[in-house]
Amino acid sequence: xxxxxxxxxxxxxxxxxxxxxxxxxxxxxxxxxxxxxxxxxxxxxxxxxxxxxxxxxxxxxxxxxxxxxxxxxxxxxxxxxxxxxxxxxxxxxxxxxxxxxxxxxxxxxxxxxxxxxxxxxxxxxxxxxxxxxxxxxxxxxxxxxxxxxxxxxxxxxxxxxxxxxxxxxxxxxxxxxxxxxxxxxxxxxxxxxxxxxxxxxxxxxxxxxxxxxxxxxxxxxxxxxxxxxxxxxxxxxxxxxxxxxxxxxxxxxxxxxxxxxxxxxxxxxxxxxxxxxxxxxxxxxxxxxxxxxxxxxxxxxxxxxxxxxxxxxxxxxxxxxxxxxxxxxxxxxxxxxxxxxxxxxxxxxxxxxxxxxxxxxxxxxxxxxxxxxxxxxxxxxxxxxxxxxxxxxxxxxxxxxxxxxxxxxxxxxxxxxxxxxxxxxxxxxxxxxxxxxxxxxxxxxxxxxxxxxxxxxxxxxxxxxxxxxxxxxxxxxxxxxxxxxxxxxxxxxxxxxxxxxxxxxxxxxxxxxxxxxxxxx
RNA sequence: GGUCCGUUCGUCUAGGGGUUAGGACACCAGAUUUUCAUUCUGGUAACAGGGGUUCGAUUCCCCUACGGACUACCA
Numbered sequence: 001x002x003x004x005x006x007x008x009x010x011x012x013x014x015x016x017x018x019x020x021x022x023x024x025x026x027x028x029x030x031x032x033x034x035x036x037x038x039x040x041x042x043x044x045x046x047x048x049x050x051x052x053x054x055x056x057x058x059x060x061x062x063x064x065x066x067x068x069x070x071x072x073x074x075x076x077x078x079x080x081x082x083x084x085x086x087x088x089x090x091x092x093x094x095x096x097x098x099x100x101x102x103x104x105x106x107x108x109x110x111x112x113x114x115x116x117x118x119x120x121x122x123x124x125x126x127x128x129x130x131x132x133x134x135x136x137x138x139x140x141x142x143x144x145x146x147x148x149x150x151x152x153x154x155x156x157x158x159x160x161x162x163x164x165x166x167x168x169x170x171x172x173x174x175x176x177x178x179x180x181x182x183x184x185x186x187x188x189x190x191x192x193x194x195x196x197x198x199x200x201x202x203x204x205x206x207x208x209x210x211x212x213x214x215x216x217x218x219x220x221x222x223x224x225x226x227x228x229x230x231x232x233x234x235x236x237x238x239x240x241x242x243x244x245x246x247x248x249x250x251x252x253x254x255x256x257x258x259x260x261x262x263x264x265x266x267x268x269x270x271x272x273x274x275x276x277x278x279x280x281x282x283x284x285x286x287x288x289x290x291x292x293x294x295x296x297x298x299x300x301x302x303x304x305x306x307x308x309x310x311x312x313x314x315x316x317x318x319x320x321x322x323x324x325x326x327x328x329x330x331x332x333x334x335x336x337x338x339x340x341x342x343x344x345x346x347x348x349x350x351x352x353x354x355x356x357x358x359x360x361x362x363x364x365x366x367x368x369x370x371x372x373x374x375x376x377x378x379x380x381x382x383x384x385x386x387x388x389x390x391x392x393x394x395x396x397x398x399x400x401x402x403x404x405x406x407x408x409x410x411x412x413x414x415x416x417x418x419x420x421x422x423x424x425x426x427x428x429x430x431x432x433x434x435x436x437x438x439x440x441x442x443x444x445x446x447x448x449x450x451x452x453x454x455x456x457x458x459x460x461x462x463x464x465x466x467x468x469x470x471x472x473x474x475x476x477x478x479x480x481x482x483x484x485x486x487x488x489x490x491x492x493x494x495x496x497x498x499x500x501x502x503x504x505x506x507x508x509x510x511x512x513x514x515x516x517x518x519x520x521x
Numbered sequence: 522g523g524u525c526c527g528u529u530c531g532u533c534u535a536g537g538g539g540u541u542a543g544g545a546c547a548c549c550a551g552a553u554u555u556u557c558a559u560u561c562u563g564g565u566a567a568c569a570g571g572g573g574u575u576c577g578a579u580u581c582c583c584c585u586a587c588g589g590a591c592u593a594c595c596a
């Protein structure tokens with residue numbers, strides 16, 4: 001093991017990771033992936049997966065968002081060991097409910113000289129930034145230099161600070177970031193990352209409403225909850241050095257978790273990261289489940305409702321930025337857990353490719369037992385249309401090679417239940433013939449004398465009729481298909497005939513011969 | 522602008538000092554088929570550019586370009 005400050009031996013500790021979303025709206029797909037990687041890692045290491053709700057910003061609270069997070073994780077099969085609903089040894093797991101715990105640590109930092117009170121108003125902060133911008137300062141920020149010009153416990157006389165605090169003046173507590181210091185942190189994905197402290201501003205730790213900011217709360221909670229590995233999005237990388245500083249000043253550096261910053265999920269054109277605001281604009285959902293904004297009423301679609309199967313979705317998601325290093329593409333959750341390792345997570349941003357998601361869905365759909373797929377069809381049947389489970393199974397078994405989503409079964413297979421009301425005119429014009437129509441009528445009549453009504457028997461009969469009429473199968477099959485289904489494409493026609501039954505077949509042939517007579521040549 | 526991170530087929534990626542640079546999706550072609558789809562076979566297609574180091578660099582180093590993230594009393 002490295003003797004470096006940032007590295008330490010976590011081998012003896014039980015792996016504990018957390019997914020820590022903010023309930024500010026629906027969880028987006030990048031967040032789901034982060035949760036998944038946390039889960040895979042935890043389970044691979046035989047550790048624990050916790051969910052912590054980071055709701056320290058009360059102004060951004062969105063009703064229903066927390067439930068949405070639970071529902072999403074559950075749908076994906078991500079099981080939590082500790083959470084606001086599962087409870088656990090470090091409850092509560094909502095930061096708003098942990099509010100009383102944070103001030104103690106902020107005060108500890110103040111006493112140690114690593115943090116200070118600041119009384120600046122929003123207007124004063126704006127002024128400061130404007131002033132620095134006008135002076136062509138590259139990064140206007142509240143830092144080691146500018147803090148000397150602001151209203152805080154470092155610049156104000158001691159008695160005034162005391163007076164302000166006692167009189168209830170609004171204040172924040174800021175971290176006193178050193179002026180010149182190289183901060184190093186080891187990222188499991190990127191290696192050593194070096195940042196100079198001058199690039200970090202004096203981050204607010206405690207807000208004026210008494211709530212901690214993410215930065216403080218996250219470190220305090222991760223420490224208290226004995227988190228061993230922080231696996232989160234790359235957008236956190238710039239503030240990671242700040243977190244290292246916090247661990248150090250709080251005296252927790254020897255148990256500081258290891259970091260892994262995940263590459264971001266990018267829009268398909270590579271132009272920026274996939275965000276909640278993309279909604280359905282990109283032509284595919286960015287959320288796992290449907291969501292209706294409680295305020296605006298705006299609806300966003302989710303993968304579940306769009307017809308994506310949970311296991312295929314998870315498989316797809318796992319491969320966005322990670323790969324097993326083998327040729328295997330299809331993985332169950334257990335296989336993902338077995339194969340997963342942080343070392344095999346890529347470094348670069350990953351463009352989102354919905355085509356691949358569709359392909360995964362097709363693979364998983366076809367692998368499902370017919371009895372299960374039949375349920376999708378049955379559930380989609382409109383009022384008034386009956387179907388036995390046995391018949392539904394037969395239909396899905398011949399249809400599943402040609403559908404992507406469960407809802408396609410009804411869309412593509414409606415003709416099993418409803419006779420065509422219109423025919424593909426183009427194909428009819430090209431393939432329909434008087435000779436064929438005559439043969440179909442003969443075939444229809446002879447259906448009554450068949451001993452059995454199954455695909456093989458029917459096919460033999462059709463072949464016989466065609467032979468008698470001097471027709472080849474290729475000349476008339478398309479016409480017969482149009483007659484029976486109205487459309488030009490579909491599964492084996494004989495299988496369709498077997499499923500729709502003798503009477504229906506006869507009826508449809510009669511109607512079609514009548515309706516398509518104009519095309520008889 | 523500043524700081525940080527990144528860059529292998531269109532996309533997701535494997536690989537790694539000497540390889541015909543491999544796979545998957547997508548795409549194209551052929552085979553099969555009663556159609557479409559499936560399936561099978563084959564194909565197009567990549568190491569961002571420039572300097573080093575080296576006998577040799579796509580691989581290691583530097584620079585440039587490009588892309589991304591961050592730059593709040595939001596997470």
